[in-house]
Amino acid sequence: MLLDLKHINWIREGKYILKDISWEIVDGEHWVLYGLNGAGKSTMLDIINAYTAPSSGEFEILDMKQGELGYSADGIRKQIGYVSQSLFKKMRKEDNAFTTVISGAYASIGVYEEPSKQIKDKANEICEALGITKDYINRRFGNLSQGEQTRVLIGRALMSEPRLLILDEPTNGLDFVAREDLLERIENIGQDKSGPTMIYVTHHLEEVLPVFKQILLLKDGKVFRSGNINDVVNEKNMSNLFNINVDVSFKNNRPILSKK
Numbered sequence: 001m002l003l004d005l006k007h008i009n010w011i012r013e014g015k016y017i018l019k020d021i022s023w024e025i026v027d028g029e030h031w032v033l034y035g036l037n038g039a040g041k042s043t044m045l046d047i048i049n050a051y052t053a054p055s056s057g058e059f060e061i062l063d064m065k066q067g068e069l070g071y072s073a074d075g076i077r078k079q080i081g082y083v084s085q086s087l088f089k090k091m092r093k094e095d096n097a098f099t100t101v102i103s104g105a106y107a108s109i110g111v112y113e114e115p116s117k118q119i120k121d122k123a124n125e126i127c128e129a130l131g132i133t134k135d136y137i138n139r140r141f142g143n144l145s146q147g148e149q150t151r152v153l154i155g156r157a158l159m160s161e162p163r164l165l166i167l168d169e170p171t172n173g174l175d176f177v178a179r180e181d182l183l184e185r186i187e188n189i190g191q192d193k194s195g196p197t198m199i200y201v202t203h204h205l206e207e208v209l210p211v212f213k214q215i216l217l218l219k220d221g222k223v224f225r226s227g228n229i230n231d232v233v234n235e236k237n238m239s240n241l242f243n244i245n246v247d248v249s250f251k252n253n254r255p256i257l258s259k260k
């Protein structure tokens with residue numbers, strides 16, 4: 001089991017931000033985490049990344065259980081590749097794309113020693129797989145387009161060979177072509193049996209690729225539905241989630257939603 005949350009609550013200012021969350025993820029099972037603004041997705045990710053502890057409930061991740069011997073927030077984070085909007089701001093703008101990818105091997109911002117040939121080879125391989133081309137591999141991170149920066153950050157996350165890769169709205173700000181290209185790369189990561197398990201957070205269900213077979217719908221801090229996408233993403237569930245009537249169809253194995 002990669003993740004096992006049992007009856008998690010997270011309470012702030014006397015209010016349940018997350019309530020009675022149970023979620024099991026096994027290795028190799030890629031999940032989408034979906035919910036409206038304020039549903040509690042970021043809070044869930046903060047718990048999964050061990051940035052905050054649940055107020056109550058059982059939290060087990062990557063073979064570590066909170067409250068038991070061997071539990072280490074650092075140890076958890078070392079095994080998670082987390083690509084989020086806040087990461088963009090943390091990067092050194094003057095480092096080039098390749099150096100930024102390499103920094104993932106050291107879990108640092110910036111690179112402070114000469115990387116080994118092995119690390120460089122691995123970075124080259126990852127850059128190639130993600131389409132980080134020669135055109136911009138030596139360009140400053142700060143001068144890259146948003147799509148290029150996103151690839152670089154995913155590459156950086158993959159350098160540490162994480163067991164879990166969390167992609168939090170990675171297509172933010174991308175045009176259609178850049179988005180589709182990135183989605184294809186993400187699909188390839190998911191199809192690699194030796195690659196990480198992924199959690200994909202999005203506001204746009206049409207981005208959900210076939211490699212993501214499972215979805216957890218959050219509503220007002222609670223699990224509204226979870227399970228196989230084909231069972232969960234239907235008109236009844238989605239209309240109830242949004243409190244408005246929506247049509248749901250699947251095209252090229254991707255869900256399409258429209259208001260009725």
Ligand SMILES: Nc1ncnc2c1ncn2[C@@H]1O[C@H](COP(=O)(O)OP(=O)(O)OP(=O)(O)O)[C@@H](O)[C@H]1O
Binds near residue numbers: 012013038041
């Ligand atoms: N430390 C805190 N104290 C009080 N309330 C909080 C705290 N952190 C988050 N919240 C509230 O919890 C709710 C869930 O927030 P969260 O950021 O997890 O939602 P989200 O699903 O990620 O939303 P979005 O899609 O807009 O990013 C919001 O109403 C937010 O204001």
